[in-house]
Amino acid sequence: YDTKTPLYKTGDQTSFAYTSAKDRWPVIITQGIDDVHRGIISSDDAETQKQGKQIVEGLAKLKYELQHDRQLTPLEDDGEPDIAGYNKELERLGNPNWFNVPWLYSECYLYRRISTLFKRSSKWTNYDIFARQKISTFKSSRPAVIELAAKYKELVTQIESGKSAQQTAEEKETADKILFMEMCEICLWGNATDLSLLTNLSYEDIQKLQGSEARKASEKNILVNDLEAAYMTLLAAKKAGKSERRVDIVLDNAGFELFVDLILAGYLLSAGLATNVVLHPKNIPWFVSDVIPADFPALLSALADPQAFYTSLSDDEKHAEQSPTPLSSKEADELTFLFQRWSGFHAEGQLTIRPNHFWTEGGSYWRLPGTAPELHNDLKESELVLFKGDLNYRKLTGDAMWDPATPFTTAIGPMGPGSGVRVLALRTCKADVVVGLPKGCDEELRKMEAGGGDSGCRKWAWSGKWAVVEFSDGKA
Ligand code: F6P
Numbered sequence: 123y124d125t126k127t128p129l130y131k132t133g134d135q136t137s138f139a140y141t142s143a144k145d146r147w148p149v150i151i152t153q154g155i156d157d158v159h160r161g162i163i164s165s166d167d168a169e170t171q172k173q174g175k176q177i178v179e180g181l182a183k184l185k186y187e188l189q190h191d192r193q194l195t196p197l198e199d200d201g202e203p204d205i206a207g208y209n210k211e212l213e214r215l216g217n218p219n220w221f222n223v224p225w226l227y228s229e230c231y232l233y234r235r236i237s238t239l240f241k242r243s244s245k246w247t248n249y250d251i252f253a254r255q256k257i258s259t260f261k262s263s264r265p266a267v268i269e270l271a272a273k274y275k276e277l278v279t280q281i282e283s284g285k286s287a288q289q290t291a292e293e294k295e296t297a298d299k300i301l302f303m304e305m306c307e308i309c310l311w312g313n314a315t316d317l318s319l320l321t322n323l324s325y326e327d328i329q330k331l332q333g334s335e336a337r338k339a340s341e342k343n344i345l346v347n348d349l350e351a352a353y354m355t356l357l358a359a360k361k362a363g364k365s366e367r368r369v370d371i372v373l374d375n376a377g378f379e380l381f382v383d384l385i386l387a388g389y390l391l392s393a394g395l396a397t398n399v400v401l402h403p404k405n406i407p408w409f410v411s412d413v414i415p416a417d418f419p420a421l422l423s424a425l426a427d428p429q430a431f432y433t434s435l436s437d438d439e440k441h442a443e444q445s446p447t448p449l450s451s452k453e454a455d456e457l458t459f460l461f462q463r464w465s466g467f468h469a470e471g472q473l474t475i476r477p478n479h480f481w482t483e484g485g486s487y488w489r490l491p492g493t494a495p496e497l498h499n500d501l502k503e504s505e506l507v508l509f510k511g512d513l514n515y516r517k518l519t520g521d522a523m524w525d526p527a528t529p530f531t532t533a534i535g536p537m538g539p540g541s542g543v544r545v546l547a548l549r550t551c552k553a554d555v556v557v558g559l560p561k562g563c564d565e566e567l568r569k570m571e572a573g574g575g576d577s578g579c580r581k582w583a584w585s586g587k588w589a590v591v592e593f594s595d596g597k598a
């Protein structure tokens with residue numbers, strides 16, 4: 123089921139794969155080691171400490187093998203059904219070394235291997251080494267969270283008070299379309315701040331990326347924007363009088379991005395553009411900040427008592443000079459409003475979470491129809507499936523070296539025409555692969571400052587500054 127187009131590989135020095143494997147992954151593993159250390163120190167159970175030390179050894183070994191370009195070793199059995207697939211693929215690839223392996227597979231392997239260390243222990247089975255980072259970056263996105271919560275409350279109250287009823291049907295459609303597009307753009311840029319790239323972004327940079335001014339200024343950075351077509355499919359389903367209209371979101375990152383995804387979900391439900399929203403998280407800690415089921419209660423409990431969340435101090439913050447400013451009562455109200463809405467939708471069965479092993483396998487989504495037919499059939503039921511973020515985009519396109527002018531529908535192979543799945547990718551570019559661009563666009567971007575120039579690198583596509591929003595209607 124795989125694409126025949128050659129894949130990006132870690133050994134290619136002009137690819138972001140190389141920089142990732144050489145500079146970023148060792149940092150990520152080291153941070154993981156630090157985190158487990160903290161867990162060991164704060165535990166007073168001898169067995170937990172012992173197992174924690176074994177995990178640290180396992181992480182250190184992984185880092186050594188990576189930095190010394192050793193072979194990727196078969197994953198140890200941790201009782202999960204996907205291990206066999208990972209190991210079979212390793213064999214098929216000829217037991218490669220770290221710097222001569224397809225980027226997509228090796229990066230998935232990295233997180234899957236980390237996960238085996240925890241799953242094989244009895245005391246750390248469900249431990250998430252990235253949880254601390256996820257929640258603290260959510261905290262630091264406070265200004266944008268508050269701005270959006272206020273906007274959301276205003277919007278939903280307007281919808282519900284029937285203010286829109288005074289509009290003609292046509293006016294309402296136009297307003298809905300604009301709102302839909304804006305919500306999706308919020309959702310898109312919410313992805314610019316994933317934690318795996320945090321190694322080179324400051325908190326200040328992140329805050330800049332999140333405000334509404336920044337978003338407007340970034341509109342020109344969306345190189346392809348198919349949002350209107352996506353909106354039209356939702357509108358058509360609504361007009362056809364379908365009683366059940368589902369939207370799916372294949373999630374990316376926890377924290378601020380999950381927060382904005384829920385804003386979008388809530389908006390779609392309140393505006394009647396969908397009757398149900400299904401969220402697809404990952405099963406294991408993945409690419410640092412990806413959503414796992416436990417991130418939902420973490421986010422919701424922050425919103426249930428926002429004042430406590432924003433004024434309580436984590437261990438790191440206790441050393442800070444200034445204590446955090448409390449929320450105003452209006453701000454606290456707006457956040458609690460969100461919490462109530464989202465809990466309500468969840469209780470009514472309109473907002474659900476649906477994990478699946480497929481999302482953390484080592485291959486691309488070209489394999490989805492063939493290897494996960496039930497998931498495929500499930501997604502066909504949806505009016506629109508949003509794929510958030512960079513990794514999902516790499517998986518959709520097989521992380522292959524496509525000519526950037528290749529149509530999106532071609533590059534997603536079996537998930538494209540004939541799949542019966544309406545795909546919308548919302549992606550800020552943080553990797554080499556990109557498709558669907560007008561001819562000459564890539565060349566122009568390379569000529570811009572930090573675009574890569576003559577280096578042979580598509581550097582402009584690595585930083586999250588540029589984005590593509592691409593749609594495929596799944597029809598034969
Ligand atoms: O390009 C950097 C990177 O960490 C990739 O390895 C990965 O595809 C991506 O960012 C993760 O970003 P996102 O959270 O948007 O999928």
Ligand code: MG
Nearest residue numbers: 374375409412
């Ligand atoms: Mg991610």
